[in-house]
Amino acid sequence: MEIVDIVPDVLKNNVMITTIDGLFKWARSNSLWPLTSGLSCCAIEMMCAAAARFDLARFGYEVFRPSPRQADLFIVAGTLTWKMAPPLKRLYEQMPNPKYVIAMGSCANEGGPFADAYSVVPGVDKIIPVDVFIPGCPPRPEALIYGMLQLKEKIRHPEIIQKVKK
Amino acid sequence: MHEGLLVNLTVFLTRIAEFIFGNIFIAQLFIVLLEIVVIFAVISLAVIIQVYMERRICGLIQDRFGPNRVGPFGLLQTVADMIKLMSKEDIVPAKAEKLLWGITPMLLFIPAALVYAVFPFDNGVIFADIGIGIFFVIAVMSQGVLLFLLGGYASENKYSFMGAMRAVAQMLSSEIPIAFSILAIVMMTGSLRMSDIVSAQSGIWFIAVQPLAFIIFIIAMLMETNRTPFDLVEGEAEIIAGPFTEYSGMRWALFFLAEYTNLLAAAILTVTLFLGGWQGPFLPGISWFILKVFAVIFVFMWIRWTFPRTRIDQMMALSWKVLLPLALFNIMATGIGIYIYKWIY
Numbered sequence: 001m002e003i004v005d006i007v008p009d010v011l012k013n014n015v016m017i018t019t020i021d022g023l024f025k026w027a028r029s030n031s032l033w034p035l036t037s038g039l040s041c042c043a044i045e046m047m048c049a050a051a052a053r054f055d056l057a058r059f060g061y062e063v064f065r066p067s068p069r070q071a072d073l074f075i076v077a078g079t080l081t082w083k084m085a086p087p088l089k090r091l092y093e094q095m096p097n098p099k100y101v102i103a104m105g106s107c108a109n110e111g112g113p114f115a116d117a118y119s120v121v122p123g124v125d126k127i128i129p130v131d132v133f134i135p136g137c138p139p140r141p142e143a144l145i146y147g148m149l150q151l152k153e154k155i156r157h158p159e160i161i162q163k164v165k166k
Numbered sequence: 167m168h169e170g171l172l173v174n175l176t177v178f179l180t181r182i183a184e185f186i187f188g189n190i191f192i193a194q195l196f197i198v199l200l201e202i203v204v205i206f207a208v209i210s211l212a213v214i215i216q217v218y219m220e221r222r223i224c225g226l227i228q229d230r231f232g233p234n235r236v237g238p239f240g241l242l243q244t245v246a247d248m249i250k251l252m253s254k255e256d257i258v259p260a261k262a263e264k265l266l267w268g269i270t271p272m273l274l275f276i277p278a279a280l281v282y283a284v285f286p287f288d289n290g291v292i293f294a295d296i297g298i299g300i301f302f303v304i305a306v307m308s309q310g311v312l313l314f315l316l317g318g319y320a321s322e323n324k325y326s327f328m329g330a331m332r333a334v335a336q337m338l339s340s341e342i343p344i345a346f347s348i349l350a351i352v353m354m355t356g357s358l359r360m361s362d363i364v365s366a367q368s369g370i371w372f373i374a375v376q377p378l379a380f381i382i383f384i385i386a387m388l389m390e391t392n393r394t395p396f397d398l399v400e401g402e403a404e405i406i407a408g409p410f411t412e413y414s415g416m417r418w419a420l421f422f423l424a425e426y427t428n429l430l431a432a433a434i435l436t437v438t439l440f441l442g443g444w445q446g447p448f449l450p451g452i453s454w455f456i457l458k459v460f461a462v463i464f465v466f467m468w469i470r471w472t473f474p475r476t477r478i479d480q481m482m483a484l485s486w487k488v489l490l491p492l493a494l495f496n497i498m499a500t501g502i503g504i505y506i507y508k509w510i511y
Contacts, residue, residue: 057230060243063247
């Protein structure tokens with residue numbers, strides 16, 4: 001039985017019911033506040049996505065918080081070197097749960113052109129868990145917005161991930 | 167001037183409560199509690215509207231749309247943000263002074279909400295029309311700085327502490343121009359009572375008589391409410407998020423709530439002191455009051471999204487070397503003006 005069926009037919013047009021879980025999923029997926037952090041050139045595209053032409057604010061994702069304590073989303077934008085890896089991991093650990101990570105661009109996905117270099121981490125998923133990978137070098141702002149909307153779908157439908165795990 | 171719509175409503179509700187409880191004292195107590203609940207509801211709703219307004223006006227000024235996907239015209243965006251903040255993990259830093267750190271966000275809301283007790287919302291609609299109304303507002307508003315200091319100190323974080331020290335410096339230097347610019351108005355009305363200040367503007371608004379005091383007051387209020395160009399307390403390029411750096415989830419949301427409550431209080435104070443309060447032709451007083459308050463809030467947001475942030479030394483120099491001498495000069499000019507006015511008539 002669906003939860004909606006509890007409402008009597010007389011009230012169907014006037015009453016909206018949901019679960020706390022559903023409400024939180026709706027709220028979290030509509031208010032992803034990214035951390036103001038960028039590692040290299042992908043960060044320029046990230047800034048561009050928030051500016052007038054692409055306007056990330058339409059979805060309510062434009063609140064870039066400077067403090068990791070108030071951020072929900074970590075956009076790893078750029079090349080991650082082994083020297084930068086400990087601060088990045090610390091920033092991730094300072095964020096409160098539930099937290100999400102987007103790996104933006106080829107370097108963050110798997111090292112990009114520097115994949116074989118001694119100094120570059122071959123993909124940020126070696127350091128922190130990643131929710132969405134966005135390919136591109138750098139990805140266009142539309143690609144970043146699409147990635148964030150995919151993350152929104154992922155937050156709304158966690159059962160899909162559980163199926164894949166099995 | 168006729169009594170406001172809200173006064174009649176209150177009298178009507180008191181009669182009903184008296185009928186139900188059968189005791190005039192309990193009925194009046196009930197109505198006072200009801201009024202307090204109503205003012206808290208109004209403040210919370212106003213905060214949600216202001217956050218939405220801020221993001222849409224920011225979009226308007228930067229040639230964007232702003233939030234427009236969540237709910238009709240993006241109206242549910244702030245609601246989603248608030249619910250999300252409630253669901254976030256509550257992180258308490260291991261080295262923080264737990265008790266002080268925990269109570270600061272709750273205490274911060276008290277001075278922010280307490281000043282609403284003396285604001286005249288309509289003719290006769292005022293919680294406590296005390297004889298030292300404007301003095302009370304200045305005294306209570308400046309208590310907020312203690313809590314910024316407390317929160318920054320208790321976080322045991324260098325950025326928080328630097329933000330707290332900046333907050334103290336900034337608010338001390340904004341209080342004095344505010345007090346001196348208000349003094350010119352008090353000299354003209356001869357009363358500290360808020361309702362007297364409003365009724366003194368039935369002929370001409372004080373913005374026309376005291377333009378210099380108005381400009382000083384607006385600039386100093388921007389400093390007092392930590393808004394750009396003076397949002398040095400939360401200057402994210404320099405000190406991350408100032409005193410709020412270590413606060414997450416709902417605790418941070420309380421800081422946010424107090425910030426917008428202060429902004430609303432600043433707008434109400436501007437309207438009451440300079441723009442004739444609830445007075446206006448044709449419409450009921452409360453609707454003029456709401457219109458004027460939101461017009462002032464729009465101006466504050468316009469300023470915020472138009473100007474860049476100043477440096478701390480520029481802000482201090484502006485406050486102590488420009489605003490304070492100008493305010494003192496304004497008091498002298500007002501005194502001379504009042505003397506000449508009395509001499510002529």
